């Protein structure tokens with residue numbers, strides 16, 4: 233096994249992306265993700281890849297669109313305000329069925345907000361965010377290790393489904409240092425193989441007739457019947473993803489649970505500490521931690537909330553966004569309580585413990 | 593029988609969807625002829641804009657990408673960086689390049705990206721039905737400047753070539769017109785030159801076509817040519833604004 237290194241989340245995801253074969257990266261600086269763009273500026277030339285600090289996040293995501301249209305593994309990253317600017321490009325990427333990886337190191341909002349960790353971008357991430365009917369896969373890490381592991385996963389999913397994959401981290405996981413172990417870097421042969429998988433549709437050097445190709449990377453279709461078919465095809469892909477790609481973690485889930493918590497990312501980490509404390513006092517509290525926020529583990533939550541569970545507690549660093557999906561999953565079966573913090577504040581394990589005790 | 597003119601190989605057989613008398617067809621043909629003459633078709637990727645030429649991907653017979661409004665230079669940057677072994681061009685209108693996409697064109701030019709930009713200046717938003725463009729002339733009436741463009745209120749037209757020529761990186765910048773056969777012949781030479789520099793990986797090349805939009809100007813095509821000669825050419829002066837090959841080869 234490879235040795236562990238102590239690294240900031242933002243650097244770990246950058247290193248993991250390079251190892252996963254990312255050779256093109258376009259981004260604009262913003263706190264709290266700047267270590268990511270800085271790491272790429274330093275390391276990308278060393279692996280013979282392309283780093284461009286773009287003039288804006290709009291330009292960065294459109295550079296991603298262009299590079300992805302050539303069938304290459306490409307990534308961009310930003311934090312909340314920059315991700316808002318990328319929504320135009322993400323919608324076009326969805327329309328043109330292009331693979332892409334986008335990292336959001338979420339900070340407090342709305343507007344310029346602050347630079348502390350937050351989870352206020354859940355709606356934007358899971359509801360599409362830009363215009364039109366589309367989905368992006370959303371992965372939410374809760375440790376630096378998981379953040380790093382999500383790079384190869386995100387590229388694989390993006391390639392497999394020709395879809396944008398959003399990694400929804402936050403300022404805490406981006407800035408925190410933890411030991412990480414990296415998967416081995418892709419070899420040149422593997423990268424070449426990856427490059428060939430998209431030749432049926434991407435732009436690449438041409439030949440004269442009869443082997444001439446005329447590949448068009450495009451989201452425009454003026455005939456409503458044809459566009460309807462295209463969007464329905466996207467829906468088929470989304471259904472396939474919902475069937476195959478749901479990821480979640482169960483923590484202390486048991487038939488004894490009186491309360492089941494639902495939390496992701498940093499909020500889930502804190503919830504685990506509170507659950508451990510309560511366990512020492514003989515109280516059995518379970519946690520479901522969605523790892524894919526879209527597709528959302530609806531059935532899995534329903535299953536974990538068995539008949540002995542009296543209440544479900546959703547914990548988020550927002551006014552309550554994922555709670556809507558939790559309520560939809562439970563269809564009114566049990567009351568869903570909420571604890572949240574906004575503005576870049578984070579609840580402590582003690583506060584979570586107190587909230588659980590209050591509703592027990 | 594001798595064939596003296598035929599469809600360039602770099603154009604598909606699809607019929608243009610432009611209005612009768614529109615100059616988009618001429619500029620398409622010039623770009624395609626240069627691709628043929630320089631044998632670039634099989635190494636070429638093009639980017640079409642949002643504007644009347646939004647369907648240009650059906651006309652150029654090479655791999656093509658359709659950009660969001662104004663973003664063609666960002667796409668082209670990503671494409672050229674992903675495929676340095678290929679060549680790239682963008683084809684953009686005045687609203688696309690000088691309004692919504694100003695940041696993208698200025699910065700792509702400033703980075704000296706290795707692609708060619710073909711810029712169609714028809715002083716109007718053709719596709720959306722004739723609204724005011726950043727190149728609409730002072731006093732010119734459009735559907736959103738019904739009393740004529742008031743430069744005191746909304747500013748003067750922007751000159752793309754002059755603006756980009758202030759930057760260090762661009763390799764070749766020229767403004768040509770499509771308003772008469774003589775002008776078209778000159779334009780053909782400029783397009784060829786830009787494409788040749790593109791093929792030779794010399795840097796960023798930019799050709800502006802002073803064009804017409806008879807439909808939205810509300811003129812017969814021939815009248816539109818005359819009007820443009822009288823009104824556009826004094827403001828948008830034809831000529832070479834930057835040519836680094838002169839310094840490189842001139843010694």
Ligand SMILES: Cc1ncc(C[n+]2csc(CCOP(=O)(O)OP(=O)(O)O)c2C)c(N)n1
Pocket residue numbers: 642643644645661684685686687688689712714716717718719720725
């Ligand atoms: C974000 C966005 N805003 C507005 C539009 C609508 N729109 C389509 S084409 C166009 C103007 C194009 O004008 P120009 O670039 O001059 O090209 P032309 O049609 O004159 O060739 C506009 C405003 C759009 N498609 N996308």
Ligand code: SF4
Pocket residue numbers: 609610611613614615616644714718719804805806807808
């Ligand atoms: S609207 Fe104007 S620019 Fe567009 S195709 Fe017609 S004449 Fe050409």
Ligand SMILES: [Mg+2]
Pocket residue numbers: 685686687712713714715716717718725
């Ligand atoms: Mg125009």
